[in-house]
Amino acid sequence: MKLSGAQILVKCLEEEKVEAIFGYPGGAVLDIYDALYDSPLKHYLVRHEQGAAHAADGYARATGRPGVCIATSGPGATNLVTGLATAYMDSIPLVAFTGQVATHLLGRDSFQEADIYGITLPITKHNFLVKDVKDLARVIKEAFHLATTGRPGPVLIDIPKDVSQKKAKFDYPEVPRLRGYRPVLDGHPEKISEAAAAIAEARRPVIYAGGGVISSGASEELRQLAELCVIPVTTTLMGKGAFPENHPLSLGMLGMHGTKYANYAVSECDLLIAIGARFDDRVTGRIDAFAPKARIIHIDIDPAEIGKNVRVDIPIVGDVKRVLQQLLKRVQAGMETEWHAKIREWKEKYPLKYEQNGKIKPQFVVEQIYEVTKGEAIITTEVGQNQMWAAQFYTFTKPRTFISSGGLGTMGYGLPAAIGAQIGRPGETVFDIAGDGSIQMNIQELATAVAYKLPIKVAILNNNYLGMVRQWQEIFYNGRLAYTDISGPDFVKLAEAYGAVGMRVTEPKDVRRALEEAMQVKDRPVLIDFIIDREENVFPMVPPGGAINEMLEG
Amino acid sequence: MRHTLTVLVENNPGVLARVAGLFSRRGYNIDSLAVGRTENPTISRMTIVVEGDDKVIEQVSKQLNKLIDVIKVSDITAEEHVDRELVLIKVNADPSVRGEIMQIVEIFRARIVDIGRKTLTIEATGDEGKINAIIESLKPFRIRELVRTGKIAMLRGSRFTTVENGDEGKENNKDEY
Numbered sequence: 168m169k170l171s172g173a174q175i176l177v178k179c180l181e182e183e184k185v186e187a188i189f190g191y192p193g194g195a196v197l198d199i200y201d202a203l204y205d206s207p208l209k210h211y212l213v214r215h216e217q218g219a220a221h222a223a224d225g226y227a228r229a230t231g232r233p234g235v236c237i238a239t240s241g242p243g244a245t246n247l248v249t250g251l252a253t254a255y256m257d258s259i260p261l262v263a264f265t266g267q268v269a270t271h272l273l274g275r276d277s278f279q280e281a282d283i284y285g286i287t288l289p290i291t292k293h294n295f296l297v298k299d300v301k302d303l304a305r306v307i308k309e310a311f312h313l314a315t316t317g318r319p320g321p322v323l324i325d326i327p328k329d330v331s332q333k334k335a336k337f338d339y340p341e342v343p344r345l346r347g348y349r350p351v352l353d354g355h356p357e358k359i360s361e362a363a364a365a366i367a368e369a370r371r372p373v374i375y376a377g378g379g380v381i382s383s384g385a386s387e388e389l390r391q392l393a394e395l396c397v398i399p400v401t402t403t404l405m406g407k408g409a410f411p412e413n414h415p416l417s418l419g420m421l422g423m424h425g426t427k428y429a430n431y432a433v434s435e436c437d438l439l440i441a442i443g444a445r446f447d448d449r450v451t452g453r454i455d456a457f458a459p460k461a462r463i464i465h466i467d468i469d470p471a472e473i474g475k476n477v478r479v480d481i482p483i484v485g486d487v488k489r490v491l492q493q494l495l496k497r498v499q500a501g502m503e504t505e506w507h508a509k510i511r512e513w514k515e516k517y518p519l520k521y522e523q524n525g526k527i528k529p530q531f532v533v534e535q536i537y538e539v540t541k542g543e544a545i546i547t548t549e550v551g552q553n554q555m556w557a558a559q560f561y562t563f564t565k566p567r568t569f570i571s572s573g574g575l576g577t578m579g580y581g582l583p584a585a586i587g588a589q590i591g592r593p594g595e596t597v598f599d600i601a602g603d604g605s606i607q608m609n610i611q612e613l614a615t616a617v618a619y620k621l622p623i624k625v626a627i628l629n630n631n632y633l634g635m636v637r638q639w640q641e642i643f644y645n646g647r648l649a650y651t652d653i654s655g656p657d658f659v660k661l662a663e664a665y666g667a668v669g670m671r672v673t674e675p676k677d678v679r680r681a682l683e684e685a686m687q688v689k690d691r692p693v694l695i696d697f698i699i700d701r702e703e704n705v706f707p708m709v710p711p712g713g714a715i716n717e718m719l720e721g
Numbered sequence: 722m723r724h725t726l727t728v729l730v731e732n733n734p735g736v737l738a739r740v741a742g743l744f745s746r747r748g749y750n751i752d753s754l755a756v757g758r759t760e761n762p763t764i765s766r767m768t769i770v771v772e773g774d775d776k777v778i779e780q781v782s783k784q785l786n787k788l789i790d791v792i793k794v795s796d797i798t799a800e801e802h803v804d805r806e807l808v809l810i811k812v813n814a815d816p817s818v819r820g821e822i823m824q825i826v827e828i829f830r831a832r833i834v835d836i837g838r839k840t841l842t843i844e845a846t847g848d849e850g851k852i853n854a855i856i857e858s859l860k861p862f863r864i865r866e867l868v869r870t871g872k873i874a875m876l877r878g879s880r881f882t883t884v885e886n887g888d889e890g891k892e893n894n895k896d897e898y
Binding site: 284285288289292293296313345346347348469470471473474475 | 746776790
């Protein structure tokens with residue numbers, strides 16, 4: 168039996184056991200939506216295509232399964248772009264479908280035509296323009312395969328309208344053979360031995376773990392390695408939750424707004440074991456002063472990451488989980504040494520801290536969220552100070568519980584990501600820790616959350632500033648606050664207008680009560696507007712271009 | 722230092738845009754790029770000459786390898802290989818100087834492929850040095866137009882950069898770790 172391209176697409180999504188599609192209909196995807204109408208597939212209608220991409224991304228990060236989104240041609244497709252770039256930078260598996268003008272109209276500046284294939288070349292792992300319906304099923308199979316294997320990432324499939332209308336025989340292929348795509352999964356045995364020897368010799372080792380540990384599902388192996396060899400672990404922003412932060416070996420996050428003790432440990436270590444991390448500039452600070460005394464082992468699935476930013480002594484290309492399993496068979500048990508005593512001393516001497524002054528401190532709000540949720544919530548963030556305070560003051564113990572735009576730093580990410588996370592994990596409490604600036608970038612998605620009765624909580628740390636930019640202006644631009652004093656709507660009324668619960672908290676003593684009240688709401692989103700100390704800054708801080716052990720303090 | 726990379730790619734529309742975009746995006750300097758179909762109609766071969774130190778070339782190769790449409794990347798700079806460029810030169814040629822120009826053409830084993838009332842069009846193939854030399858020799862007559870291909874290259878002897886059945890390759894490139 169022959170099916171239309173649109174029906175083939177729907178069949179493929181069913182074959183891939185897709186549970187949630189985030190999308191927005193339009194002219195070029197009318198046939199696809201018509202086919203979806205008859206399908207048991209669950210489609211979530213967002214209010215802006217950017218919300219669809221971020222929701223699919225949040226879904227993927229929370230569940231480990233690929234996120235799926237759909238948009239129409241032209242503006243629908245270009246609205247996905249920021250979401251795709253966000254997912255690309257953080258290696259998140261997405262499959263995005265866009266409608267396109269019919270093949271005979273391609274290249275003629277037709278109505279709602281945009282070359283989304285060309286536009287997304289540099290921000291997708293791979294992309295396709297399907298010109299023949301006979302190729303569609305194969306392309307979709309390849310797209311899911313590419314998105315979810317190797318180093319994960321977003322894949323876009325552009326489907327001209329006539330391709331979704333034309334018919335072809337449906338035959339869902341097996342795992343495709345792509346001669347240009349063969350991720351190396353097992354570490355090279357010689358390099359594993361070298362790494363094991365280096366670990367045995369090291370006197371001051373540190374593990375630096377990134378998002379690759381989470382995407383590979385290797386948290387358990389990481390914990391085993393750290394405990395067996397007694398190696399302290401610092402994580403990147405993307406690696407939060409890969410290693411329990413309440414573990415005695417945890418150093419918390421490193422880098423620009425990392426803990427002092429993590430940055431000191433990295434600066435003093437004689438062996439740095441980078442696992443699923445990519446030496447981003449926000450992590451390394453001044454590159455020649457990063458881990459200057461250390462030999463470096465770098466474990467990563469992407470060979471192009473090895474040696475990209477720093478010289479590596481022992482490179483191991485492979486899937487983090489499998490490499491760690493290989494390594495665990497070769498390493499010997501370690502023990503506590505002076506190094507651990509030194510780190511304990513740093514931890515006691517330089518804890519993350521803030522001072523109460525009668526106003527609501529954002530750090531206090533984050534700590535209270537931690538307590539009210541018993542540390543078990545899924546936290547999404549926007550981008551800026553809110554993101555860093557969430558990272559610093561919520562103790563993450565499990566993978567896939569911290570969901571944040573790390574690489575691209577996309578404001579407006581947190582709310583739609585929270586929607587995706589809540590849909591993917593309906594039993595969990597999902598909190599979006601937000602700023603008053605970035606929440607306004609995708610605030611329209613409150614309507615989506617209300618429509619699907621999602622009990623997500625949005626905690627706005629409201630300082631009426633674009634706070635992180637203001638902080639830089641204060642410290643590096645002589646306090647010239649150029650256009651960072653931003654106003655917002657009455658967020659309580661806005662929440663109510665959307666059909667959500669709105670609350671405002673202006674006193675520290677009311678923070679806890681408001682959060683507890685929010686936890687009781689199960690049938691709609693809750694937005695809490697915390698009016699915080701306006702001038703609060705994120706510390707410690709490595710100034711741009713500085714060495715990570717030279718941190719500014721408040 | 723300049724490196725010659727020979728890159729096997731899927732013969733898909735868009736593959737040239739992917740490769741060219743990669744170079745401009747990551748700030749690598751392309752000296753020349755030549756692309757054409759191979760003996761296998763589903764595979765094209767690109768010969769890319771790129772400027773950079775070893776670290777840059779390593780990154781270029783790895784980033785190229787990361788493209789799904791790239792099947793195999795070989796840096797043949799240090800290996801024995803034949804490389805060629807082709808140039809067409811239209812040069813001013815009054816009857817009084819034609820003899821001299823034809824002598825130059827002879828010396829470089831080039832060919833005259835077209836003749837106009839006041840011009841000659843010359844075709845030359847050779848490695849970069851030879852092409853540069855013939856251009857220099859013809860400059861005094863005033864070159865009116867010049868078109869030059871990028872370099873194409875092939876290993877000498879019975880060694881290949883092709884993939885067996887078009888199907889192995891990428892993994893071997895990554896074997897070093």
